Amino acid sequence: MMDIELRVPREGTPALLRTPEQFADAAHALSAGRGPFAIDTERASAYRYDDRAFVVQVRRHGAGTFLFAPEGHRAELGAALEPVLNGQQWIIHAAPSDLPCLGWLGLSPGAIFDTELAARLCGCERSNLAFLVSELLGFELAKQHGAADWSQPDLPQEWLDYAALDVEFLAELAQLLETMLRAQNKWEWAQAEFSHILATNAQPCSSEVSALHLAPHPEQWREVKGVRGLKDRRQLQVARTLWQVRDSQARAQDTSPARILSNRCLVEIAYAQPESITQLKRISCLPRRASERKLWWEAVETAYMSPAQAWPHLTRPQQVPPKSQWSRDYPQQWEIYQELRSRCEERADSLHLRPEVLVSTSVMRAFVWAVAGLAAAPGVHNNIAGSVRTLADAEALLRRHDCRDWQIDILLPLLAPLLPSRGVPGAEQC
Incomplete structure (x- = not known):
């Protein structure tokens, strides 16, 4: 069955709203809708100093899609949308890229569903929006204007079509992905990840603030x-x-x-x-x-x-040698790291997870160095070599690196055989 190609939203593309009066009317319409808010932004960091939003897209069941142009009236847009959006459930694709600029408008969710992260947790082959909409919903979206200069005062109609389509299917996509997460017993993992994204990326501030002012x-x-x-x-x-x-x-x-x-x-x-x-x-x-x-x-x-x-010093203080040095200067530690990485990838594959969702390579390197690193390593300050000897030490290291409970539960059995008490090679050099 071939995908249905969509170049404009099914209900048509709404007009771009530019005035405080239009913002207020749209906010009232959104408040009368039902369910979570599907939200996206278009930015212009390749053209402007910062990453502030130049178009904000919001869609809600029963209300439809609205396109907002904040520039020139950022405080007014924030004032109109804050009572409606703040503290509510948002659906966003790749939330860490959008939440900061929405925070600059004074907007922050109470909870999120990140469709991009959900797809990676489900083990989807790819997690970009166009692929997911095609694979799971059967619609083909044209993805060609994401890197455009959205700070232009007059935006072409096809750009507005593109912007509206970015939120067209987020609610349906979230429903399907939640079903998949529950079927794979990963819903609690997803909730932990969404909460972590919210805690680290959603920081509302004055709607007059952006990187220009910081x-x-x-x-x-x-x-x-x-x-x-x-x-x-x-x-x-x-x-x-x-x-x-x-x-x-x-x-x-x-x-x-x-x-x-x-x-x-x-x-x-x-x-x-x-x-x-x-x-x-x-x-x-x-x-x-x-x-x-x-x-x-x-x-x-x-x-x-x-x-x-x-004058600046050559390197900032590091607890672990740079990754580029491992295979050349620390072959024993590199071998242990390769073994651990292989174990983590195999475990992630068995759980239908993308490996980077389970654990980052930087966390694996920190663990290996804390277990089997050299106490005297050139250029390494605050050296953590020898600081991990027990499972409790390993858990503490994972928590310091912001790992969540579900990740720690999976990782500890993989780390245990490498602890000094199990005879890991190189640990005696710490």
């Missing part, structure tokens, strides 16, 4: 791809200063930092440590305008003139 984390620059490959403190100081100037420019212009200076170019400049603007100009990825080149050279000069004792 100071960046002082160590955020280290997350730029390639920065970890820089080898000395002077390079790191150049990278940090370039990042700070870029962030300030992007914030002032409300544009994506990568559009001011790409991550690749930022790292290339830091790596090269140019000693003159002439040397800087030789970096091919550098913006071509003279004013921009002058800006980046001034940033490099500022980095060089800062006190050397204030």
Whole structure:
């Protein structure tokens, strides 16, 4: 049986609501509906400074679908929707990506059903929305505008069709996935995961707040791809200063930092440590305008003139060596890790679970290092080697890494044979 292709919602695409009066009318209609709210957002982080929502989609049985344009009236949209949505059950696909920007509007659920996570718990082959709607409901959705510039003032009709379709089937999908979870005895697991997502991602604040109004984390620059490959403190100081100037420019212009200076170019400049603007100009990825080149050279000069004792250290404190070092520098621990990973993957497969839902690779590495790591490992601060010797220690480590009860119940029998009391190789070196 072939899927039914849908390019517009079954009831048609609603108009995009832009005014406080329209927000209030829509909120009243939603309050008269029944059941949970299906919610999604469209953002423009590739074009704007932050990840705030430029379209908010809400659908509820008995009320229909509504599309809201928050920009210019964010406080008014929050005021209209808060009494209706806050504290209620929401259905969202991949909730961690949407909850923060909804929180910036002052909106927060009382409970959620995350269809993306539910699909991974059920062991579905894929968990993207288009696949699930096709596989479970028999409708084919066009998925082609997710990375578009939703901050544009005038959105094409086909984009609005796409946005409305994103919430069209969430309620039906949630019903089917709940049935599957219950049939697999995973409903309690799902509820624990939904609660965890809610606790870690839903943080309502003033509807006037977004990342534009919040100071960046002082160590955020280290997350730029390639920065970890820089080898000395002077390079790191150049990278940090370039990042700070870029962030300030992007914030002032409300544009994506990568559009001011790409991550690749930022790292290339830091790596090269140019000693003159002439040397800087030789970096091919550098913006071509003279004013921009002058800006980046001034940033490099500022980095060089800062006190050397204030330059960043090469690595942030780590309790476990970076994963890139294990196979080369710690072969014994790497072998134990590979064994544990294989066990966890086999157990996840037997439960029809995606392995990453059961346990992350970072948690497995932490356990192996805590059991069999080396007490003197270069670059490892706050070393946890030797800190896990018993099952109680193992459970404590899992809880510190935010594992939930259902995961701990499954993992402890897999970890027990690797504890020092069972003769794990390498444990005596701790």
